[in-house]
Amino acid sequence: MTKTRDSSAPASGRERILAAAVARFSRQSYDETGLREIAADAGVDVAYVHRAFGSKEQLFHEALKCAVQMDKIFDALGSDPARMLAAHLLAEDEPDATVRPMDILIRSLTSPKAAAVLRTAVMEEFVTPLGAHLDTNATQRAALAAALLMGVGILRDVLELPALSEGPGGTLERSVADTLAMVLGQAGPKI
Amino acid sequence: MTKTRDSSAPASGRERILAAAVARFSRQSYDETGLREIAADAGVDVAYVHRAFGSKEQLFHEALKCAVQMDKIFDALGSDPARMLAAHLLAEDEPDATVRPMDILIRSLTSPKAAAVLRTAVMEEFVTPLGAHLDTNATQRAALAAALLMGVGILRDVLELPALSEGPGGTLERSVADTLAMVLGQAGPKI
DNA sequence: GCATCTGGTCAACACCCGTTGACTTTCACC
DNA sequence: GGTGAAAGTCAACGGGTGTTGACCAGATGC
Numbered sequence: 018m019t020k021t022r023d024s025s026a027p028a029s030g031r032e033r034i035l036a037a038a039v040a041r042f043s044r045q046s047y048d049e050t051g052l053r054e055i056a057a058d059a060g061v062d063v064a065y066v067h068r069a070f071g072s073k074e075q076l077f078h079e080a081l082k083c084a085v086q087m088d089k090i091f092d093a094l095g096s097d098p099a100r101m102l103a104a105h106l107l108a109e110d111e112p113d114a115t116v117r118p119m120d121i122l123i124r125s126l127t128s129p130k131a132a133a134v135l136r137t138a139v140m141e142e143f144v145t146p147l148g149a150h151l152d153t154n155a156t157q158r159a160a161l162a163a164a165l166l167m168g169v170g171i172l173r174d175v176l177e178l179p180a181l182s183e184g185p186g187g188t189l190e191r192s193v194a195d196t197l198a199m200v201l202g203q204a205g206p207k208i
Numbered sequence: 209m210t211k212t213r214d215s216s217a218p219a220s221g222r223e224r225i226l227a228a229a230v231a232r233f234s235r236q237s238y239d240e241t242g243l244r245e246i247a248a249d250a251g252v253d254v255a256y257v258h259r260a261f262g263s264k265e266q267l268f269h270e271a272l273k274c275a276v277q278m279d280k281i282f283d284a285l286g287s288d289p290a291r292m293l294a295a296h297l298l299a300e301d302e303p304d305a306t307v308r309p310m311d312i313l314i315r316s317l318t319s320p321k322a323a324a325v326l327r328t329a330v331m332e333e334f335v336t337p338l339g340a341h342l343d344t345n346a347t348q349r350a351a352l353a354a355a356l357l358m359g360v361g362i363l364r365d366v367l368e369l370p371a372l373s374e375g376p377g378g379t380l381e382r383s384v385a386d387t388l389a390m391v392l393g394q395a396g397p398k399i
Numbered sequence: 400g401c402a403t404c405t406g407g408t409c410a411a412c413a414c415c416c417g418t419t420g421a422c423t424t425t426c427a428c429c
Numbered sequence: 430g431g432t433g434a435a436a437g438t439c440a441a442c443g444g445g446t447g448t449t450g451a452c453c454a455g456a457t458g459c
Contacts, residue, residue: 030436046318048239052417062438067418069436126362127237127318136367144371154379160363160371161383168359171317172351176327180335180351188345192352192391199390200383221406243447253408258448260406 031069033059038080043116047077047125077125078134084121085138088146098150099198106166107190123170139163151202162200169193222260224250229271234307238268238316268316269325275312276329279337289341290389297357298381314361330354342393353391360384 028036037058041050052073056063070076094101108117122139125131148159173181183189219227228249232241243264247254261267285292299308313330316322339350364372374380 046320049320051415053415063417064419064439065437073417124318127314127316127366129237129240132367136369139363139367139369140371144369154383156371157380157383160369161360161380161387164359164363164372165356165387166359167363168355168357169352171362172330172355172358175318176323176330178327178330178335178351180331180347181355189348189352192345192348196352196356196387196391200387242445244445254447255409255449256407264447 030059030061030065034061034066034069034076035079035083038076039084039116039121042077042080042124043084043120045124047128047131052076074130074134077131081121081134081138084116085118085142087118087143090118091146091150094150099201100194102162102166103190103194103197106170106193119166119170120174123167123175126167126171153202158200158202162197165193165196165200221250221252221256225252225257225260225267226270226274229267230275230307230312233268233271233315234275234311236315238319238322243267265321265325268322272312272325272329275307276309276333278309278334281309282337282341285341290392291385293353293357294381294385294388297361297384310357310361311365314358314366317358317362344393349391349393353388356384356388356391 034055037055041055041058052066053063055076056066059066066076067073070079090102090105091098105117106119122135122143126135143163144156144159147162148155151158169181172178181189225246228246232246232249243257244254246267247257250257257267258264261270281293281296282289296308297310313326313334317326334354335347335350338353339346342349360372363369372380
């Protein structure tokens with residue numbers, strides 16, 4: 018075999034680096050994260066990170082493609098997409114085992130080095146696939162939905178604004194879902 | 209006179225530094241902005257910036273207090289606050305003479321060094337004063353409004369998402385206003 | 400006229416970063 | 430079994446950062 022990806026393999030160095038990058042970039046910003054940390058997590062020398070991915074920016078790009086796969090979520094939305102999206106955004110925080118797909122997006126939104134990569138990623142992996150499910154003014158509605166979701170995500174998870182942190186049974190999720198429903202064009206109950 | 213602030217004075221070094229900091233931090237992120245740039249803009253040596261403000265973080269704090277004065281805006285809201293807030297958020301971009309109060313907030317939202325300062329600023333200068341004008345669930349509604357406004361601001365001005373950039377006569381402003389009206393608890397027209 | 404405090408400068412330190420070139424090890428292939 | 434490419438390491442470079450201590454000029458107070 019030349020290089021067929023075996024999912025049960027003991028994880029090659031390159032794969033370990035990518036996994037470590039996804040984990041780091043999901044919890045720290047692009048600027049905050051050093052290649053040396055990622056290399057240490059993967060048990061690899063810094064030079065090899067650069068050798069395997071070309072540059073920090075390209076590694077971030079790979080990590081982004083690997084971690085953000087919103088289209089799957091959008092395609093699986095049922096009869097009440099707004100509520101499902103809100104529930105997915107406000108998923109449980111404690112288990113650091115899983116990485117939420119939007120984390121890596123919102124952590125580095127204001128890092129200029131990552132801006133170019135993020136712009137295309139937000140557009141191609143969020144706005145466009147979501148807009149495909151909408152009717153009138155699709156891309157603008159989808160972009161507005163992205164703005165709402167990311168705004169809540171940033172203020173809640175990055176800035177850790179106490180006013181937005183609450184248990185899963187609270188009223189925040191309902192409010193976000195109702196607002197989202199309005200943005201997406203469905204008739205939603207009054208907030 | 210010991211130190212009375214004369215508004216027509218030729219601007220002392222400290223004031224020039226503060227003005228330069230506000231201008232820089234409104235267009236670049238905290239990490240992106242170097243003290244040497246600010247010093248050069250103010251026509252002053254780097255060392256004096258540090259001497260006059262103590263640290264970069266404290267300078268950012270001062271700039272934030274100086275540039276973000278949302279309560280004035282909130283107090284001046286008329287009968288249709290949502291529409292006025294949206295109009296204010298989507299203010300003209302070209303004239304770089306004036307600095308919009310939210311710019312300095314959204315540019316550095318994901319810079320960890322600035323996170324602590326930003327958290328209290330967003331809370332004290334945005335959520336709390338806006339919540340004072342609301343009824344039920346005031347702080348959560350206000351925080352949600354902040355999330356929406358900042359989300360749009362970041363995606364539009366920082367990431368420069370083409371789907372959100374449009375002239376002043378477009379439909380984006382109406383959509384944001386209507387969504388905001390729902391979040392703030394007013395009965396708004398369907399989007 | 401001396402001391403003093405403020406406003407301001409100059410050069411440098413210590414650190415961290417992404418990146419690179421030279422080197423070694425491993426391993427499949429003929 | 431030799432060979433050549435891939436996987437991986439080591440040390441270092443070059444540049445940028447916030448920060449600091451020593452120094453200087455000028456106005457002020459006694």
